Amino acid sequence: MNKIWILAKKDLRLLIRDKTGAFFTFGFPIMYALFFGMIFKNMGGGGPTTMEIIVVDQDQTQASQAFVHKLNESDSTRIVEKNLEEAVELVQKGKKPAYVLIREGYGEAAQNIFGGNPPAFEIGVDPSKRVQSMILEGVLMQHAADNFSRAFSDKDTMSKQIARSRERVTQSEDLNATERVIFSTFFAALDSFMQNAPSGNTTDGEMGGGFGSMTPAVITTKEITQQKTDTGNTFNITFPQSLVWGLMGCAATFGISLVVERVRGTLVRLRMSPISYAQILAGKGLACFICLIAVNGIMLVFGMLVFDLSPNNYPLLVLAILCSSVCFVGIMMLLSVLGKTEASAGGIGWAVLIVMAMLGGGMIPYMFLPDWIKTIASVSPVKWTVIAMEGAIFRGFTLGDMMLPCGVLLGIGVVCFALGARVFRWMES
Amino acid sequence: MAMLELTNLCKSFGDLRAVDDLSLTIETGEVFGLLGPNGAGKTTTIHMATGLLVPDSGTVVLNMQGSPADPEVRANIGVAPQALSLYEELTGQENLDFFGSLQGLSGKGLAQRVEASLEFVSLADRRKDLVKSYSGGMKRRLNIAVALIHEPRIVLLDEPTVGVDPQSRNAIFDNILELKAHGVTVVYTTHYMEEAEKLCDRVAIMDNGKILALDSLPGLINAHGGQSVVILEGPDGEKRIETDHPLDEIVKRKDQSDIASFRVERPDLERVFLNLTGRQLRD
Ligand SMILES: Nc1ncnc2c1ncn2[C@@H]1O[C@H](COP(=O)(O)OP(=O)(O)O)[C@@H](O)[C@H]1O
Ligand SMILES: [Mg+2]
Numbered sequence: 258m259n260k261i262w263i264l265a266k267k268d269l270r271l272l273i274r275d276k277t278g279a280f281f282t283f284g285f286p287i288m289y290a291l292f293f294g295m296i297f298k299n300m301g302g303g304g305p306t307t308m309e310i311i312v313v314d315q316d317q318t319q320a321s322q323a324f325v326h327k328l329n330e331s332d333s334t335r336i337v338e339k340n341l342e343e344a345v346e347l348v349q350k351g352k353k354p355a356y357v358l359i360r361e362g363y364g365e366a367a368q369n370i371f372g373g374n375p376p377a378f379e380i381g382v383d384p385s386k387r388v389q390s391m392i393l394e395g396v397l398m399q400h401a402a403d404n405f406s407r408a409f410s411d412k413d414t415m416s417k418q419i420a421r422s423r424e425r426v427t428q429s430e431d432l433n434a435t436e437r438v439i440f441s442t443f444f445a446a447l448d449s450f451m452q453n454a455p456s457g458n459t460t461d462g463e464m465g466g467g468f469g470s471m472t473p474a475v476i477t478t479k480e481i482t483q484q485k486t487d488t489g490n491t492f493n494i495t496f497p498q499s500l501v502w503g504l505m506g507c508a509a510t511f512g513i514s515l516v517v518e519r520v521r522g523t524l525v526r527l528r529m530s531p532i533s534y535a536q537i538l539a540g541k542g543l544a545c546f547i548c549l550i551a552v553n554g555i556m557l558v559f560g561m562l563v564f565d566l567s568p569n570n571y572p573l574l575v576l577a578i579l580c581s582s583v584c585f586v587g588i589m590m591l592l593s594v595l596g597k598t599e600a601s602a603g604g605i606g607w608a609v610l611i612v613m614a615m616l617g618g619g620m621i622p623y624m625f626l627p628d629w630i631k632t633i634a635s636v637s638p639v640k641w642t643v644i645a646m647e648g649a650i651f652r653g654f655t656l657g658d659m660m661l662p663c664g665v666l667l668g669i670g671v672v673c674f675a676l677g678a679r680v681f682r683w684m685e686s
Numbered sequence: 687m688a689m690l691e692l693t694n695l696c697k698s699f700g701d702l703r704a705v706d707d708l709s710l711t712i713e714t715g716e717v718f719g720l721l722g723p724n725g726a727g728k729t730t731t732i733h734m735a736t737g738l739l740v741p742d743s744g745t746v747v748l749n750m751q752g753s754p755a756d757p758e759v760r761a762n763i764g765v766a767p768q769a770l771s772l773y774e775e776l777t778g779q780e781n782l783d784f785f786g787s788l789q790g791l792s793g794k795g796l797a798q799r800v801e802a803s804l805e806f807v808s809l810a811d812r813r814k815d816l817v818k819s820y821s822g823g824m825k826r827r828l829n830i831a832v833a834l835i836h837e838p839r840i841v842l843l844d845e846p847t848v849g850v851d852p853q854s855r856n857a858i859f860d861n862i863l864e865l866k867a868h869g870v871t872v873v874y875t876t877h878y879m880e881e882a883e884k885l886c887d888r889v890a891i892m893d894n895g896k897i898l899a900l901d902s903l904p905g906l907i908n909a910h911g912g913q914s915v916v917i918l919e920g921p922d923g924e925k926r927i928e929t930d931h932p933l934d935e936i937v938k939r940k941d942q943s944d945i946a947s948f949r950v951e952r953p954d955l956e957r958v959f960l961n962l963t964g965r966q967l968r969d
Contacts, residue, residue, distance in 0.1 A: 263787045267773070274775045526771035526832070529736045530788040531761040
């Protein structure tokens, strides 16, 4: 153990000594994390593709069932029916982006187009998937309008609704430039779709003005997270994914440093010293682990000081940090065998990390991925790290809830380390 | 007493036999030279002797204790690898501190050894500088110092003078003679025959993974060096006479007026190598 610590200390000293390396491990990840974390997070949805949503049909009338059926037929949504409790939990755990609640009385309201209340929906969304919720709103509106327009064939009402949504997007203060572009594009697409949609009665167009104040449906959106969480703080949401970039930076740096030891000949001297191979790799692993914890800690303090990050369960956050760190130590080991030279190891390493991030939903929204990739993605440590972090920060996970993501992270870590260590030794001989 | 015993070592890389059935016994306290051209298999042999490479067949016994694959046995060896193995971003002192700790040194003992090693290779005044700022010769010297940090009983120096300025080179020679004076066993690989001639008690001549001859310097020259050559220079140019008795040849011609000058070429390791392989050591 003493020897392992000596090895690790040397690596940490080298890391600090090497200004560029330290920057790429600490400074750069923070910048990278902040920048891309936000951009990628906000891209968690972004176009009209299939979205899996839960429908809670409390109305159970013919009208509500017909609506669900239609929703299911739509290309943009795939429906699972659940009761409200299950639905809330699934969204809370981040397993589904949103649920739609059809309250009792929908059937009645749907028929009362002229008088009374329009049909009402409640959408429960994961606050980290705001784009999906916007899309869902659009889809619901579209369907409701379909009903609506059966009487009036009023595309203009829909257009107005869309225009209003677009306006909301432009005015919304908590959206950044990227989000705005995404939303605007989406609504523009929806609008043009509406304009080109075949319609039985377009001459009624001018009547649109008269119905401008009427809405085909009232949609209330509710963010589903643990109640005491301040969901208004977007950094709570972007933090976990941001952190992943820091962890990946750290794994890449140390993975490359192992390649550097081999290329520059210091590994030869280490192996000629009276220490075992296992100790050499363990030393590197320990240094990487300490660095990962440091990156976590720095990001956390940074988030709390600068962004008012407010994790709602510190012990579980510590657990999440430990497990994801173990996982990324394993990934470091695996990265170290991917290239023969410093440059190739660096290049291949980052390529692998980026693919992992993509598979984990860190870049391309998870829901856009084909099913077979989603299956592969379930081994992406990025995905599980995000789940564990989110669980501790704002999803209100219990210890039991943490078992799955943490178990998977530890498993990935151990398997990757064992595999990497084996290949590393094999490459030596 | 045998310090290092290599028996029937073989090592191939793919189709290439880098070391071919090599057997060697290195005695305690001697300076042993392994002389051969680039690619002869010297480094591969050193790597097997230190447990870095596992031989395809054959055995290595170190200090009568067993195989250097065992870390404890390995603690007896100090190695200065041919490829410099130093952390360029650490200072000379930090490198020594680190590798010394790995050897199990600590506290005052470590500090003393670091000090002594730095003095030994005359780097004490540059101890606080990063290794990357060192000259080639200084790096080579530090590479040797690291090998000596734990006062090993046997030191393996793999081409320790490659890329070194003449001054550092002489300093390294002095170091080796000093080690020898302290009873340390030294294995020295080189492709410079002058170094082997100057430093080594016994020399093994190696080519293509095999040992072609092994003896003391006079022994090698007697057996494989051939005759001395007397070279006479006159108006007609040089005249070479091969002989076992150069002095007689010169005395015989002491009255000849057409000899402007003469010199005698004694057989050396270069000639030994030429006679053994038909090739020059350096081409
Ligand atoms: N890891 C390796 N893989 C393939 N070939 C190698 C390896 N190491 C050495 N060789 C080859 O083995 C032969 C002996 O090399 P080496 O022991 O380094 O010679 P020397 O040290 O005498 O110059 C050379 O032909 C070299 O190219
Ligand atoms: Mg060599």
